Amino acid sequence: MHQTSYSHSLKSLKLKATPKRLAVLELLGQEMTYVSPEEIWQKLKGEFGTIGLPTVYRILEELAEGGVITKVLHSNRQLYYHFCPNRDHHHHFICVACRRVEDVEICGLESMEREVEEKIGGKVLSHVVQVNGLCRECAAGGEGGMP
Numbered sequence: 842m843h844q845t846s847y848s849h850s851l852k853s854l855k856l857k858a859t860p861k862r863l864a865v866l867e868l869l870g871q872e873m874t875y876v877s878p879e880e881i882w883q884k885l886k887g888e889f890g891t892i893g894l895p896t897v898y899r900i901l902e903e904l905a906e907g908g909v910i911t912k913v914l915h916s917n918r919q920l921y922y923h924f925c926p927n928r929d930h931h932h933h934f935i936c937v938a939c940r941r942v943e944d945v946e947i948c949g950l951e952s953m954e955r956e957v958e959e960k961i962g963g964k965v966l967s968h969v970v971q972v973n974g975l976c977r978e979c980a981a982g983g984e985g986g987m988p
């Protein structure tokens with residue numbers, strides 16, 4: 842993805858396309874895996890000598906709240922983030938071993954949403970689903986194995 846599309850994503854969020862925000866998005870866009878704030882910070886320190894870890898956390902939180910990036914919850918309780926250019930409704934499969942993220946186009950939760958609405962008598966606005974597991978290679982016991 843080009844820098845212009847990244848600044849476009851930021852503008853749709855009414856966020857200024859600052860060099861730091863763009864750099865964070867660009868880093869995430871290069872990764873097929875989910876990344877921790879510390880890892881992004883390590884990579885950005887070369888480019889922006891003075892950037893602090895709290896700044897990286899804040900930028901990631903702003904981008905996640907705006908829906909530009911996805912927050913990944915891991916059983917090790919570390920927070921990770923992932924950038925996905927797919928804007929259609931879908932969910933993510935994450936491999937807990939090699940951190941690969943794959944799009945899951947199947948949703949099938951519309952009927953569940955209707956049942957919830959009937960039960961609570963309110964309105965469902967959205968849902969969050971993250972499927973955790975081992976990808977094909979990791980399940981086959983490929984190189985590396987569990988981290």
Ligand SMILES: [Zn+2]
Nearest residue numbers: 936939976979
């Ligand atoms: Zn894997």
Ligand SMILES: [Zn+2]
Nearest residue numbers: 925927933944
């Ligand atoms: Zn996706």
Ligand SMILES: [Zn+2]
Nearest residue numbers: 931948949950
């Ligand atoms: Zn869904």
